Each structure stands twice: as structure tokens, then as C-alpha cells.
Amino acid sequence: MKKAVIYWSGTGNTAAMASAIAAGMGEGTELYSVDQFTGDIAEYDKIAFGCPAMGDEVLEEGEFDPFFSSIEGKLGGKKVALFGSYGWGDGQWMRDWAERTTKTGANLYDDGLMVNGFPDADAKVQCTAFGEGFGAY
Numbered sequence: 001m002k003k004a005v006i007y008w009s010g011t012g013n014t015a016a017m018a019s020a021i022a023a024g025m026g027e028g029t030e031l032y033s034v035d036q037f038t039g040d041i042a043e044y045d046k047i048a049f050g051c052p053a054m055g056d057e058v059l060e061e062g063e064f065d066p067f068f069s070s071i072e073g074k075l076g077g078k079k080v081a082l083f084g085s086y087g088w089g090d091g092q093w094m095r096d097w098a099e100r101t102t103k104t105g106a107n108l109y110d111d112g113l114m115v116n117g118f119p120d121a122d123a124k125v126q127c128t129a130f131g132e133g134f135g136a137y
């Protein structure tokens with residue numbers, strides 16, 4: 001079973017979440033920023049996707065949204081988790097993303113994990129626990 005964390009991060013906040021989540025998911029978890037990922041998503045059973053709230057409560061439109069659009073047709077039946085950092089919003093981007101992901105037929109783990117700004121020590125513990133839970137899902 002292949003498992004990966006694939007994220008986009010402009011200023012490092014979602015990247016810090018990604019590292020903690022990958023650590024929680026356990027040995028063998030592959031960690032990629034979206035521009036580094038060249039694999040075939042079909043080979044993965046469990047994927048955590050990370051992207052902050054950008055634009056006006058949307059996914060980042062230059063790299064991440066095109067990537068997600070290109071692979072969402074392959075997510076049916078897979079176990080998927082979503083996470084990302086945000087600033088001033090109320091999480092609308094995450095609710096929309098979760099709905100979009102559920103429509104692909106993926107099995108969505110829990111609610112998307114959101115952290116305001118850079119994850120502090122408590123938020124990192126939360127990220128690791130989220131990864132552990134997803135690892136066991």
C-alpha cells in the first residue's frame with residue numbers, strides 16, 4: 001500500500017503541517033510538494049492533500065488547483081485526507097474542497113484539518129495526531 005502527503009505552500013505554513021502529518025502517518029509515507037510529485041496517483045491508496053486558503057477562499061490556482069483537477073478523477077475508492085493553513089477566513093475553502101473531494105467517490109477521512117497561520121507546538125501535535133488517525137483509517 002503506497003501512501004503520500006502532497007501539498008502546496010507559499011510561505012511554509014502548510015509545509016510545516018505536511019511534515020507533521022507525514023510523521024504521524026508513519027513509516028513509508030512519501031512527502032512531496034506538488035511540483036515535486038511525478039508519480040501516478042493511481043498507485044496510491046492513501047493520500048493526504050494540503051493547500052492553504054488562497055484567492056478568495058479557493059485552492060491555490062497556479063499549481064495546486066490544476067494538479068488536483070488532473071488527478072481527482074482517479075480518487076474514487078481511495079482514502080483521502082485534506083489539510084491546510086488559512087489566514088482571516090472561516091474555512092469556506094476547506095468546506096468546498098471537502099465537498100468536491102467527496103463527489104469524486106473518495107473516502108474522506110474526518111474533516112479537513114485547518115491551522116491558522118504557522119502551526120505552533122499545539123497545532124503540530126494536532127497535525128501529528130491527524131496523521132496517526134489517517135494512518136490507521
Ligand SMILES: Cc1cc2nc3c(=O)[nH]c(=O)nc-3n(C[C@H](O)[C@H](O)[C@H](O)COP(=O)(O)O)c2cc1C
Pocket residue numbers: 008009010011012013014015052053054055056057058085086087088089090091116117118
Ligand atoms: C494571495 C493570498 C490569498 C489568500 N486568501 C485567503 C483567503 O481567502 N482566506 C483565508 O483565510 N486566508 C487567505 N490567505 C492567507 C493564507 O491562507 C495564509 O497566510 C496561510 O497561512 C498561507 O499558508 P502557506 O504558508 O502554506 O502558503 C491568503 C494569502 C494570500 C497570499
